Amino acid sequence: MKRQSRSEASASRFGPGVTNPGLSTEERSPAEARDGVPEQPFHHLDVLWVQVAGTLCNLACTHCFVRSGPRATSHSMMTRVDVRARVAEALALGVKEIYFTGGEPFLNDEIEAIVEDTLALAPVTVLTNGTLLPPKRVAWLAALSRRARYALELRVSLDGADAATHDRFRGPGAWLRTLSGLRSLAGAGLAPIVTFTQPAGEDARAFAERCTAVLAAEGLRAPRLKLLPMFRLGREADRSGGYAAEETLAQLPRAAFDPHRLQCGSCRAVSSRGVHVCPLLVDEPGGRMADTLAESARPYALAHGACVTCWATGMTCANE
Amino acid sequence: MRERVSANGRGTARLAVLGGVYANHLALAQALDDVAARGLDAAWCLGDIGGFGPAPEKSIAILRARAVPTVQGNYDHSIGHGLDDCACGYCDPRDAHFAQLAYDYTARSVGDASRAWLAALPREARLTLGGRTVLLCHGSPRRQNEFLWDGSCSDAFLAWLCDTYAADVIVCTHTGLHWARPLPGGRWVVNCGAVGRPAHDGRPHTWYAELAFARDGAIDVAFRPVHYDHEALALEMEREGLPPEFVETIRTGWWTTCLGNMPAKERLAGAANIGAA
Numbered sequence: 065m066k067r068q069s070r071s072e073a074s075a076s077r078f079g080p081g082v083t084n085p086g087l088s089t090e091e092r093s094p095a096e097a098r099d100g101v102p103e104q105p106f107h108h109l110d111v112l113w114v115q116v117a118g119t120l121c122n123l124a125c126t127h128c129f130v131r132s133g134p135r136a137t138s139h140s141m142m143t144r145v146d147v148r149a150r151v152a153e154a155l156a157l158g159v160k161e162i163y164f165t166g167g168e169p170f171l172n173d174e175i176e177a178i179v180e181d182t183l184a185l186a187p188v189t190v191l192t193n194g195t196l197l198p199p200k201r202v203a204w205l206a207a208l209s210r211r212a213r214y215a216l217e218l219r220v221s222l223d224g225a226d227a228a229t230h231d232r233f234r235g236p237g238a239w240l241r242t243l244s245g246l247r248s249l250a251g252a253g254l255a256p257i258v259t260f261t262q263p264a265g266e267d268a269r270a271f272a273e274r275c276t277a278v279l280a281a282e283g284l285r286a287p288r289l290k291l292l293p294m295f296r297l298g299r300e301a302d303r304s305g306g307y308a309a310e311e312t313l314a315q316l317p318r319a320a321f322d323p324h325r326l327q328c329g330s331c332r333a334v335s336s337r338g339v340h341v342c343p344l345l346v347d348e349p350g351g352r353m354a355d356t357l358a359e360s361a362r363p364y365a366l367a368h369g370a371c372v373t374c375w376a377t378g379m380t381c382a383n384e
Numbered sequence: 385m386r387e388r389v390s391a392n393g394r395g396t397a398r399l400a401v402l403g404g405v406y407a408n409h410l411a412l413a414q415a416l417d418d419v420a421a422r423g424l425d426a427a428w429c430l431g432d433i434g435g436f437g438p439a440p441e442k443s444i445a446i447l448r449a450r451a452v453p454t455v456q457g458n459y460d461h462s463i464g465h466g467l468d469d470c471a472c473g474y475c476d477p478r479d480a481h482f483a484q485l486a487y488d489y490t491a492r493s494v495g496d497a498s499r500a501w502l503a504a505l506p507r508e509a510r511l512t513l514g515g516r517t518v519l520l521c522h523g524s525p526r527r528q529n530e531f532l533w534d535g536s537c538s539d540a541f542l543a544w545l546c547d548t549y550a551a552d553v554i555v556c557t558h559t560g561l562h563w564a565r566p567l568p569g570g571r572w573v574v575n576c577g578a579v580g581r582p583a584h585d586g587r588p589h590t591w592y593a594e595l596a597f598a599r600d601g602a603i604d605v606a607f608r609p610v611h612y613d614h615e616a617l618a619l620e621m622e623r624e625g626l627p628p629e630f631v632e633t634i635r636t637g638w639w640t641t642c643l644g645n646m647p648a649k650e651r652l653a654g655a656a657n658i659g660a661a
Contacts, residue, residue, distance in 0.1 A: 108544070110541070155538070155540040156540075157544075158540050158541050158543065158544025158545075158547075159538060159540060159541060160536070160537055160538055160540075160541035161536055161538065161541075185538065185539075185540070186538035186540065186541075187535060187536045187537070187538060187647070209648065209649075209652070210652075212649075214535055214536070214538065214649065215533075215535030215536050215647035215648045215649035215650075216648065216649075217647065217648050218648075253652065254648070254652075255648045255651045255652055256648075257648075268477035269477040269478055269480075269481050271477075272476060272477050272478050273478065286643060288476075288643065288644060288646070288648075288651070289476055289644065290475065291477070324527075383475075383536070383645075383647075384473075384475045384531060384644075384645045
């Protein structure tokens with residue numbers, strides 16, 4: 065699978081900095097444009113996403129794609145028993161890795177037991193805003209990482225390479241609190257992954273170099289980076305306008321469809337509401353697929369506007 | 385490709401598997417000499433013959449002259465078919481940048497005859513050793529450029545790979561780091577690492593895997609270090625104008641590129657190995 069590089073990107077109606085995924089108006093069939101969207105086959109459950117904190121978060125970011133916040137209740141917290149059952153389902157299907165997300169996972173009172181349970185069985189990544197990492201928790205994470213047979217990844221989100229950009233999304237002081245969390249993790253001998261929302265129009269390598277320089281100044285040597293595009297979902301849709309009704313993959317010529325390009329061929333997300341096609345669409349119409357993971361192991365019609373962003377960028381929410 | 389390798393007179397078949405040559409012809413030759421000196425029954429190469437190091441034709445010539453059976457890596461597929469990039473699957477744009485420098489150099493340095501040879505390499509090989517089915521591949525049985533890291537593969541996933549691809553033992557490379565995992569039912573997944581690049585642990589030597597298959601089905605896996613003249617390779621890389629970042633890795637044993645996909649477990653283990661044997 066070859067991922068389309070950012071340098072191939074051009075401004076288009078698919079959104080700023082998002083590539084036109086090979087569509088041509090000449091090739092468009094009216095029937096396809098009106099009715100048909102491609103179906104993504106399901107290959108295998110490589111990645112299970114667990115919305116372990118529901119939509120509860122100590123921050124209320126202006127671009128949050130699931131509208132998480134201190135009073136957000138659309139998805140409930142998952143219990144240790146809930147998670148054990150979902151992980152068991154996933155292991156029976158041969159899952160490769162488990163990701164915990166929310167909301168903010170460290171708001172779940174049972175998160176330490178949940179992570180320990182799971183890490184005994186599979187690699188674990190915890191996505192966090194990095195603001196709830198007191199010394200005792202960092203020490204526990206470092207000890208657990210040292211003794212675990214699998215990788216324990218801590219993935220900390222930043223929304224820009226400077227405080228002003230980040231705090232514009234996340235609120236005053238968020239940058240300083242997250243950098244403090246990153247310093248604590250690194251100081252304890254951990255190697256967090258730092259995700260950055262990639263600004264439209266900036267060369268990806270230049271942006272990565274800029275981010276690395278900022279983190280190096282904070283004492284993080286050669287951090288692992290992950291760049292993510294902006295999705296017009298949740299509060300970001302409220303802020304900047306969501307996907308237009310005609311922004312779907314309906315016009316993608318069938319011959320151009322690569323069944324291995326999208327993450328939904330190899331992932332599912334579970335929340336208190338059931339099984340969803342991917343972590344991006346847990347709060348979107350059409351995103352819920354089934355009650356069980358086994359039932360969700362079927363093709364998915366790529367009818368959502370966000371599918372266009374995934375297709376155009378070739379992105380995955382997973383670590384690689 | 386299917387092939388049967390007989391056990392030797394001791395009743396155990398011993399197989400060497402060399403991954404990730406990356407144009408390190410000095411380490412490749414040293415490793416094959418070591419295999420011969422140890423009296424192993426066969427040596428296989430799991431591909432990615434070019435990239436990173438100097439003069440890839442030298443490594444191709446060694447493999448062909450010594451008739452080393454070779455599985456195609458993504459690099460070999462790309463060079464063999466004249467594609468635009470190596471399709472290594474790096475997720476960090478800086479890694480992709482350095483990968484492209486290595487790829488462009490390799491593409492310029494490989495002639496038509498070698499391209500045809502690379503393009504014709506098989507994507508996998510199946511051997512029967514000690515009554516066990518051994519599947520040799522580059523990335524994974526399902527994808528030539530899949531990274532199978534020790535830290536990010538559950539037992540459940542590796543067992544699923546063995547079940548789905550009907551193998552008792554899967555041997556792969558592509559990540560550049562070696563590891564071996566026994567699984568229930570006496571099965572194994574082994575990443576043989578890279579013979580062409582050190583294992584990101586501050587030591588300049590490289591590695592290959594040795595697998596022993598007893599007649600009763602028992603399997604033993606060991607990793608053998610390859611000590612070679614890394615300074616000579618570094619000087620040759622400098623003469624070829626390859627990036628100083630690559631040369632630094634050869635001299636120090638620490639990766640300077642291709643780190644963007646590496647899990648925390650491997651990153652931290654490398655640092656912990658400083659000063660080890």
